Amino acid sequence: MQARFAPVRDCFHDLFAARRETGAALAVWYDGAPVLDLVGGTRAAVPPGVAVPAVGAEAPWRPDTLVNVYSVGKPVVALCLLLLVDRGRVDLDAPVSAYWPGFRAPATVRQVLAHTAGLPAFPVPRPAAAITDWGLLCADLAAADPEWTPGSVAGEHAWTYGHLVGELVRRVDGRPVGRFLAEEIAGPWRLDLAFGLDAADQRRCADLSYADPDWPVRMLGEPGSLRARAVGNPAGGLDVAVMNDPRWRGTEFPAVNLHATASALARLYAGLLAGGTLDGVSRFSPELVAEATRVQYDGPDLVLDRRASWTLGMQWEPDGSWGMGGIGGSSAWADPERGYTFAYATGRLADHDRVEDLVEALHSCL
Numbered sequence: 001m002q003a004r005f006a007p008v009r010d011c012f013h014d015l016f017a018a019r020r021e022t023g024a025a026l027a028v029w030y031d032g033a034p035v036l037d038l039v040g041g042t043r044a045a046v047p048p049g050v051a052v053p054a055v056g057a058e059a060p061w062r063p064d065t066l067v068n069v070y071s072v073g074k075p076v077v078a079l080c081l082l083l084l085v086d087r088g089r090v091d092l093d094a095p096v097s098a099y100w101p102g103f104r105a106p107a108t109v110r111q112v113l114a115h116t117a118g119l120p121a122f123p124v125p126r127p128a129a130a131i132t133d134w135g136l137l138c139a140d141l142a143a144a145d146p147e148w149t150p151g152s153v154a155g156e157h158a159w160t161y162g163h164l165v166g167e168l169v170r171r172v173d174g175r176p177v178g179r180f181l182a183e184e185i186a187g188p189w190r191l192d193l194a195f196g197l198d199a200a201d202q203r204r205c206a207d208l209s210y211a212d213p214d215w216p217v218r219m220l221g222e223p224g225s226l227r228a229r230a231v232g233n234p235a236g237g238l239d240v241a242v243m244n245d246p247r248w249r250g251t252e253f254p255a256v257n258l259h260a261t262a263s264a265l266a267r268l269y270a271g272l273l274a275g276g277t278l279d280g281v282s283r284f285s286p287e288l289v290a291e292a293t294r295v296q297y298d299g300p301d302l303v304l305d306r307r308a309s310w311t312l313g314m315q316w317e318p319d320g321s322w323g324m325g326g327i328g329g330s331s332a333w334a335d336p337e338r339g340y341t342f343a344y345a346t347g348r349l350a351d352h353d354r355v356e357d358l359v360e361a362l363h364s365c366l
Contacts, residue, residue: 073258078313118146162254
């Protein structure tokens with residue numbers, strides 16, 4: 001680690017000392033090279049109010065520990081479809097139905113990628129068991145009427161995004177999106193991240209736990225609201241008993257079940273920040289990266305209940321950075337102006353104040 005980044009390391013350690021964190025990893029690239037790769041705490045679930053286990057306790061968080069990073073995975077599934085766009089196999093402005101016969105909503109591929117397609121919630125109430133039924137959930141989406149005119153307004157497609165994007169990948173390419181990711185992006189760029197883990201990779205997973213037992217209720221929002229429908233169906237997406245289950249880890253639910261290391265996420269964004277080439281391996285053209293990170297929609301987001309700027313799969317911030325945070329506190333992005341990429345992956349479901357403190361420390365070093 002370069003000495004200039006010591007304040008970030010100290011801030012990371014302080015999160016554990018203050019019991020704000022129980023298990024996490026942080027990775028930062030600056031000027032095209034990794035400068036921070038930190039891990040701490042435990043992979044085991046820690047109940048609210050319990051102190052972090054002593055150093056040397058069972059299941060320490062390791063550099064290869066995988067954790068569910070929720071919406072941090074949305075840009076990753078988007079990149080799978082964007083790779084097909086880059087290869088000329090998908091037209092951003094073609095209707096989804098051109099690739100997915102029977103898809104009812106008059107939305108374009110671009111609108112799906114930018115969260116303006118009008119399908120932010122699965123239309124049919126489904127139990128947690130439906131999480132593993134890809135065909136059922138895609139059929140629900142194909143038959144659904146949009147909740148608004150596609151392209152007119154945004155609403156984060158919180159749970160539906162991965163099925164909309166992933167089914168387009170499958171329809172065009174033939175491979176499930178998890179296999180596509182592994183073979184076309186993660187493998188060539190040596191990224192330790194995946195949708196749908198095998199048994200060996202599941203043994204490397206960190207369990208999720210709540211910092212506050214009321215966290216799921218707070219995240220769900222008002223009963224019956226668009227947000228509640230978007231993040232509450234199928235049931236179980238905010239329930240650690242479901243998230244820590246082998247069935248969840250082994251299935252593909254790409255909107256919210258990417259399992260990744262922080263170092264892999266920082267590395268992925270480093271490849272994008274470099275124009276689509278990493279360690280001499282080109283996956284995306286510079287033109288595709290520029291289009292993918294350009295603001296496509298700026299205005300109210302009906303699910304987030306605030307203003308949002310969406311690119312093709314990421315959120316764009318006023319400082320020019322682009323990436324995605326996940327419900328629960330994980331986050332990853334690139335900051336072109338300052339020349340860094342950042343990734344934080346945590347098993348402790350709470351707010352994003354931990355990332356905010358780390359970023360403040362990082363910016364002080366730059």
